[in-house]
Amino acid sequence: DAKTTQxxxxxxxxxxxxxxxxxxxTISGTDYIHWYRQLPSQGPEYVIHGLTSNVNxxxxxxxxxxxxxxxxxxLHRATLRDAxxxxxxxxxxxxxxxxxxxFGQGTILTVHP
Amino acid sequence: KAGVTQTPRYLIKTRGQQxxxxxxxxxxxxxxxxxxQTPGQGLQFLFEYFSETQRNKGNFPGRFSGRQFSxxxxxxxxxxxxxxxxxxxxxxxxxxxxxxxxPLHFGNGTRLTVT
Numbered sequence: 001d002a003k004t005t006q007x008x009x010x011x012x013x014x015x016x017x018x019x020x021x022x023x024x025x026t027i028s029g030t031d032y033i034h035w036y037r038q039l040p041s042q043g044p045e046y047v048i049h050g051l052t053s054n055v056n057x058x059x060x061x062x063x064x065x066x067x068x069x070x071x072x073x074x075l076h077r078a079t080l081r082d083a084x085x086x087x088x089x090x091x092x093x094x095x096x097x098x099x100x101x102x103f104g105q106g107t108i109l110t111v112h113p
Numbered sequence: 114k115a116g117v118t119q120t121p122r123y124l125i126k127t128r129g130q131q132x133x134x135x136x137x138x139x140x141x142x143x144x145x146x147x148x149x150q151t152p153g154q155g156l157q158f159l160f161e162y163f164s165e166t167q168r169n170k171g172n173f174p175g176r177f178s179g180r181q182f183s184x185x186x187x188x189x190x191x192x193x194x195x196x197x198x199x200x201x202x203x204x205x206x207x208x209x210x211x212x213x214x215x216p217l218h219f220g221n222g223t224r225l226t227v228t
Contacts, residue, residue: 101148101156103157
């Protein structure tokens with residue numbers, strides 16, 4: 001599996017935008033970029049995923065670099081409920097890694113009131 | 114739609130015993146995956162089932178097994194429990210045939226403590 005690198009922790013203030021970076025320099029052409037987050041005492045929660053183009057949904061935006069070697073998860077207005085561990089994960093669509101997400105250590109996001 | 118349901122939420126077992134955990138996926142989802150989460154190793158993939166067939170397996174000993182029923186509900190079993198099996202066990206379901214391109218929806222897990 002291609003590896004991702006994320007900062008261990010980041011801090012933000014409530015109602016400000018948050019940009020969470022992820023490096024994946026060994027990404028292959030068929031790898032999707034997924035973001036999940038895990039709030040305390042809960043299972044991971046899907047946030048967003050994409051292949052080449054930037055993606056938006058009700059939770060966040062995903063900005064993918066042109067060379068796809070990095071990406072950024074954007075939370076437009078952080079709330080206290082966004083405090084969580086954020087995981088950037090690559091998956092090989094069409095491969096045989098069915099159901100397998102390789103979680104790294106993720107980024108611990110702290111949101112200050 | 115109801116989310117992924119895992120039962121029980123908490124379980125305490127003794128070394129050497131066996132345990133069965135249950136997972137009900139989101140209605141219509143046919144892919145079910147299992148994960149183990151510990152403070153030391155983080156989240157690790159156990160196995161994945163689709164239409165009652167195991168399609169993928171992680172690097173866990175044979176004491177860890179699973180199955181999926183025709184209604185997509187899944188169970189995992191751990192035999193001869195060891196202290197190191199204490200963990201949060203998470204189940205996830207996916208609506209796509211290829212879950213690598215479909216979101217996984219996780220339950221809140223079963224917390225297993227082995228004493």
